[in-house]
Amino acid sequence: MATKGANTPRERYRAQVRAEVMERAWEQIATAGASALSLNAIAKQMGMSGPALYRYFASRDDLITELVREAYRSLAETLRTASAADADLAGLAHALRDWALTDPQRYFLVYGTPVPGYHAPADITAISSEIMTTLLDACTVLAPDGASTPFGTYLEGHREWAADHPAPPEALHRFLTFWTRLHGVLSLELAGHFTGMDLDPALLFAAELDDLLSPRS
Amino acid sequence: MATKGANTPRERYRAQVRAEVMERAWEQIATAGASALSLNAIAKQMGMSGPALYRYFASRDDLITELVREAYRSLAETLRTASAADADLAGLAHALRDWALTDPQRYFLVYGTPVPGYHAPADITAISSEIMTTLLDACTVLAPDGASTPFGTYLEGHREWAADHPAPPEALHRFLTFWTRLHGVLSLELAGHFTGMDLDPALLFAAELDDLLSPRS
C-alpha cells in the first residue's frame, strides 16, 4: 500500500502545498467563519491562480470535508496523547478545553451548528467514535460511586453505541454528562455569551468538572 | 409615539409583507442554514422582484438582525409565558426544550456558532438579559439547598451581571449550571450528535434536569 508519508520530491511538494492551503483555510475560517471559505481567496493569498487549487482538492466541498476531518483527527489525537500520558478525566477535560480555546471555529466545526443536510463521511464518524472511546475509558476507570440512577438503568438496555466497550452503565451515564456539560460551558464561552458578565468561564468549567468527578446519590 | 400595531391599511399591509418575508426567511434558514439566506431567493418565492424587498428591509444584514431579534423575543416570551403560568424551573426547562425542538436553526441563531466579528445591537442583549432574569427568578424561588460551594463564594464577588437581581450566590450558581447543562444536551441533540446512538435525548435531558433540581452537598 502507498504509505502516507511523501517519498518522491513531487509527493513531498504536493503534501506541502496541500498543508499550506489548509493552513490558509483555517485562518480564513477563524476570521470570517466556515461559510465564508473561498477557494479563490485562498489561492490569491498564496500567490496562485484559482484553478491551481484543483490540483489539490476536487472541490470546495472536498476542502471543507478535509478540514472537518483534520479537526476531528486533531481532537482525537489530543485526547489520545493526554490519555497515553496517564491523564484522568480531569486531565482529559482540560485537554479538551485547551484544544477548544486554541481555535474556537475549529471546535465549532466539530460540535457547532450543523449545516442542514450535510452528512459526514464514514471515516469521520469513526474518528468521532474514537474520541468517545477515549473518554469512555477514563469514565470506566473511575470507581463506580453510588447506586445506579434511573437513567443508568435505562442505559443498560440502550448501549448499542458502546456495544464493544466494557463500561458499566454508570460509566456510560458519566460519560454523557461529562460530554454534554463541558460542551455546554465551552460552547457558550466560545460563542461569547459570558462576555460582559464579569465571570471567569474557566472557573465555571472547573466547578462543573469538580461536580462531575464527585457525583452524589 | 407610534403604536406598534398597524393603524392605516397601508401600515397593516406593510406589516403583513414584512411578516411573510421573515416567514420565508425562516423556511430558508431551516432548509440550508442562516448563511445561505438570500434576499433574491425570498423575493422570487413570494412572486416579487428582488429590489422590492428593499421597501421592507434596508439590507440583507438588516433582515438577519431582525430574525435574530425575533428569535430572542420568541424565546423570551415563551419563558415569560411559562413563568406567568406558575411554571417552576422544570417547567421552564421543558418550555426551553420545546422551543428549541420547534426550530433547531432558530435555536442555533441564538446560541449556536457565532459569526466572528458580529456584535448584536443593544436591544437584543437586553432581551437576552430578560431571558436570564426569568430563569434567575425561578432559581431564586427554589430553597437554598446546602452549603455554598467554592464557586458560589466566587460568585458573591462577581455578580455584576445580576447586580439588580436579589438572587443569592447559590441561585446564581444554579442558574449557570441550569443554562449550560441544558444547552449542552440540547445543542448536541439538535446538531445530531446522538443520532445512531440508540439513545433518547429526552431522557438524558430529563436526567440532567433531575440532577439539577436535587443538587447535593
Next chain:
DNA sequence: TGTACATCAGTGAACGCGCGTTCACTGATGTAC
C-alpha cells in the same frame, strides 16, 4: 552524461451563476379640498 519522452503543476481565458444593491420609472392607493 545526454537525449526523448511522460508526467504534472500552474496559468489565463472563459462560462454561467446568483448575489446585493442602485436607480429611474409606472401604476395603484390614499389624502385634501
Next chain:
DNA sequence: TGTACATCAGTGAACGCGCGTTCACTGATGTAC
C-alpha cells in the same frame, strides 16, 4: 362625489462583484534508455 395631488409599492434594467469550475495550453520536473 369628484377632482388634483402626494405617497408609496413594485418593476425592470443595470452595475459590479466574486464565486466555483472547465479547458486548452505552457513550462518545468522527473523518468527511461
